[in-house]
Amino acid sequence: MLKDNSSVQTPSIEKAPKEKKKLFHVEKRFNMATWQSILIRFGFIIFAVFMGLLVLTMAYGINPFLSFGNLFKGAFGEIFKGNFDNLWEFLRDSALLLGVGLALIPAFKMKFWNLGGNGQIAIGALVCLIMMVELGGKMPDIVVVLISLVAAVVVGAIWAAIPAIFKAFFDTNESLFTLMMNYIATGLVSVWIYWRFPGNSNVVPVQDDGRLPILFNKQLLIIILVAVLFVAILFYLKFSKHGYELSVVGESINTAKYVGINSKKVIIRTLILSGALCGFIGFLIGSGVDYTITAETTHRGMGFTAIMAVWLAKFNPIVTIFTALFITFITKGMGQVQMANSRYITDASATSMVMGLIYLFVIASEFFIEYKIMYNKNGKETDVLEIIGGFFKKVFGPVGRFFAMVFVPVGRFFKALFGTKDNAKKEPDKKSIDIDEDNQANLDEAKQILEPETSPSKKKTTSGRKKSQKGSK
């Protein structure tokens, strides 16, 4: 160390300004184009789906490309054969998810973390089913439907208003409170089931009376109702005073106070809206889809799934349409993947694994959209994404090179997997066998002749054999 004292000192002075800056640091991004952000998200999503399918391949040897096809089959069904049932169900489930998303958007814009969607849906469906069971058949269907609609909406609103009131007045942690309300709601559902339908089965029979009227098919009316809801919420958030107030409260309660907005009133009012809409979805499920109720599955976990849908859409109702469609697509598609491989996968584990992967990757991708990582090289700062983009341009720039890069190795891979290798192995074997069988006697003779003469190296003997075969032929 002491020897190189002089030589060490000079570079350290040069290095000093460089060392002040870190190699990587994070900056806020302002100039991202929409198509770029969409491209980043989709890249991450596709990557996540393939990661998930790859796990299936490694675990059970399931062909990932076939699974990818099954994703589409699960969501859309056999459209080309004229069977649109699956497609309608897909649209209906997306609509329901969108509906829950619309219910959550106002609350989330206000930064009120309503994790109680499941409970609010369940309690709405419960009230709806109570009405159907108690009043169905005694009144005209349309009256029952209206009564159960109003009841479900009111009870859903009350269910969400309880945490909101405590949040507004005592600042009780709303995410924990609403989370607990989920379990109380589902518990109440099972209490009612066991109280109303005692006995061994404890299953609510499918109700024939008090159903939502059927328009063309079972699903269409639900989709239309959610579409109406969508327009209403869009106007409420964009053009009404209420919508403006809740976004101010979400940004800063102090600002709201300063402007003269009564934040307590806004919190309670918004949550009543949120709960009412969740109750409405519960009504749609009870009266229009299931006609029955179970404690654990009626809400379909949509309270949580919708949070993801809404959050991926950045609380934008229009974008939520697409995220809801996408999440339903993956859920249904993975269901089909599981069905196709039901001898390996017996539960929904693969679905939730892939969904979880997608969520995590999209959450991670969100960072690249909001911030940029600057890479510091020789005091020159460049965006890491730009470096990656430049790399891709360099590598894949010319189209021919792109094909060469991607498809040649893939082709080789498939060649290695299927056929060619086996043929290459079998052909010489067959030939050699034929020769052996035909000329067995000649070979024996040749051996006897050759061996005493050239024994030391085996190579020579073999070549000698071949020569002898040719000669004999």
Added chain:
Amino acid sequence: MNFLEILGSSLPSVITLSVVFLFGCIGETISEKAGNLNLGIPGVMCFGVVGGGIGSLIYMNFIYPAMPVTANAFGFVEFISYSLLILLGIVFSFAFGALGGLIYSFLTTTLKANQNVTGLALTTFGAGVGDFFVTLMCRDGGDDLFEVAARIYGTHLTNATLGPAGTTFDNSNWHMGFIASDNPVANIFSQPSLVYICFILAIVVFIVLNKTRIGLSLRAVGENPATADAAGINTDKYKYMATVIGCGIAGVGGLFYNMIRLQGGWNGTSNLQNLGWMVLALVIFTVWNPLVAIVGSLVFAFLYSIPSYINTDMVTNKFLVLIPYIMTVVVLIFTSIFGKKNVLPPGSLGVNYFREER
């Protein structure tokens, strides 16, 4: 049936369940004290199940054939073998749980993603991973290995009785890690060693959180990260450490659930997920205090398992299931109205800290 009889008959189940709760509760408490509301705890516990399964399979494949733990002879070799199993199980389940915590804190602390969303995503992912990989491990006789491993996990050192290796085990006198004996006191104090580890851990974590400088810094980060940052505390480091260690501990809870509560017979994620959500309730119920959590977890476990020990009609039964949640809500409300500082949630719970945005 009087109360004491119910208490006596349900106690074995209550204690094993309370340990699952307690592991999760300690982990979540550490994480929440640093301001990370980790809703991914059910998923993290499923991660722990996978890790524990891997550790147990490694033991059953490499160590158990060399050093089998046999019936009625619990000598030095058996003790070493037993400790290796416990060690492997803890290390692997901790590592897997910590992996979940690493994902969570990478997304929330480094990438500043929303905590609720990340937690829910982690729960979805963990549930899938848990079911998928445990089912995978249970194929080709893996479940039999799990059962043998579970028996060894359930051994308690005072009175080891195991079936001969490789044979089917007679479960009749072995209940939830207990040897059923006539002496109730012996019953209470003859537990698998993981139970003692858990209770000691709760005390250690309490001391670290409340009596040491590290704990002080951790709580400062949770209460007000901006102030902590100004005071020279590395907030990111504390958030990372708290979440990773907390999730690791919760992962060990997953190991305990699968190996001792279920005796190696995995029955799907949904039950464990329910327990995981109850852990979140329990953390509120015990006001973020690991010592209170020891009592709280026993209370919760009692309330959770009591319905199956009382002979009432199903309606009352189903209503009893609700009580823990209702109690949690009541505690949440009461602490928020009348609470002093030390029973309130950490100040920045659920909110990320990004220095440049302030």
